Amino acid sequence: MFLDLLRRRNPAFVEAAMALHRAGQIPANAYVLDLDTVEDNARLFKAEADRHGLKVFAMTKQVGRNSGFSRAVLRGGIDRAVAVDMACAIACHKAGLKTGHLGHLVQVPRFEAAMAARDLQPDYWTVFSDDKAAEAAAAAKAAGRTQNLMARIHTAGDTFYKGHEGGFPAEDIAAVADRLDALDGARFAGLTSFPALLYDNATRSVKPTHNLTTLARAADALRKAGRAEVEINAPGTTSSAVLHHLANAGATQCEPGNGLHGTTPLHALEDLPERPAVLYLTEVSHLHQGRAYCFGGGLYIDPVFPDYGLKALVSAEPTVADAALRPVEIPPPSAIDYYGMIDCAGHPAPRSGDTVVFGFRGQAFVTRAYIVGVRGIASGAPRVETIENIFGQAEPWPNLS
Template structure:
């Protein structure tokens, strides 16, 4: 999906990936992240966000919750990490990363609530009164006030499978009355997901019905004399969408793929962020008219199309790739012609590293043609070497 864009806009990343694999510095099934380019992308995004008064949490799951990058983003002034689930939150705590928003797509299990509240997240999203009670209990025990964000939904909203949950608008007043009775929690924010999506036909980022639901919820709470401080409008957040967030009254965004230049917007446009991540594999064997390279890093929404196969960017050949079927473990990727065994395979596609079994190589000095591995991590953000 992003291979040709990466060859065009960040060829030194391709060169570095070939070099690191050919020299044995990294193994197959490794994502190579261009540390310097990610930070350049982040600076660009934050400058645009600051222009419109938008505060940004950063999503770390796409890059394997990597602590080197997450710490750099905190130092840059981002508001803290979006912990997409409780395991995300716990690894950020373990790595000393500031927590921003916890609990949006995955609620916090009962026995982890106290630990996460004790880490002082800016806000915790809730889908139920029961979860609010658990957070309130932990906050009382710890003698702290904990901000909460309500995920709101309506009948016409679009929710992804396996992500259902939230408070219906028609129930919101009753819900808020119950929440007001709970000690040590503050109704702080509103959110939904996705509030924006990229329209591939119109080739622009557009608001969804979910966003309308958030704004209606804000009006309901205003009529109840509740001042919402955070209107968090995630999905497709990148430099291009900062003005859009502001135009709808949003206060916060949650970029993830924007840091690596791998949102759907970046597949069609050369604006702003440059590609900063590739996947490295190696040809294992040939069989009949196909060849096979090592897998482990496949993501089913990747839109993977092609691979660059060879020993360097100059002799590399673009070859069609057959994505693994959803019924199978991705032991191999299928390359649609015979190739040389042990050659390097470079791919660039939309991914979520945290759901893979890949390694993550953080490399600096790429733009100067002097790639240096500064850390090798697993897909969960734990250091290998």
């Protein structure tokens, strides 16, 4: 799905990535980023968010917390990140993005709270319990700060992914706010939940979830209790095209991730303002019994769509032509993706070393792939800016020194 989108809306990126690989400048098993397009996407997203009065925190996990990505987002006018975990926060901080939001989806470990409060100084820190709130407050006090705390809330009918559960009962929010305000070193600032928006495959559209209604009702209860200013953080499936849903529900914060590189589900179905800016590149290793085996390592496809026939461009030359498309089978998520298997039937057989390009919605941070940032595609002079691991740390490839 996203390969068709890439070929149609950003073919120069595909061909530039292939050419750089052919020149030995991009390794196999790499998520490649078009940093010029990321910058453009960030700029238009920020403008639309400003129009709706929404604070913007960029999510970087899907593209492996790449420093080039963070700097492109910063050039586009977004100066803060949301960190899914401490590894994200540290990578974004080192790349120049301030920590706008920490602790959601993953809580801050107890013995890392001091570093978070002292060095990262997040604008907002989400807590799921009184214990985690006390840890955050104590760390902030020791750092000489008063920390804004967001309460993660839930109620019957809300949607949470398995393993994401946690938070305060929404019905108790007034008392929760009072307890957080009573902590030395902290103050109650607002509410959050995830997902607030979700792609619905039946209608092929993005819809508000019950969680967003829960946030709005809890904010109303707080206003009735005398709290005039309540931040509402509402992440999930965020592109510029859906920000009106958040604004209409009273949200004050949004957190684009896939939206900044054009890979939300809606991007695969409609031509949204953001263009696609990420692809997965690898190469053919060997041929065996009618299949060409390409190196894996980053073949994790975020399952937002039902299973569909996967294809890749396979070529010894940069191209987006139909003739280079090949059906591909990849191992199931339960297996290690050492290789993808390219069907050679009916086509001239690929050769060892041929470039292979996929387009899919990834989650690079859960893989063992390289993350490569490329600039200059828009000017016709593409160059590799960064080759990093999934923690935003520079890789010495292709030299060990």
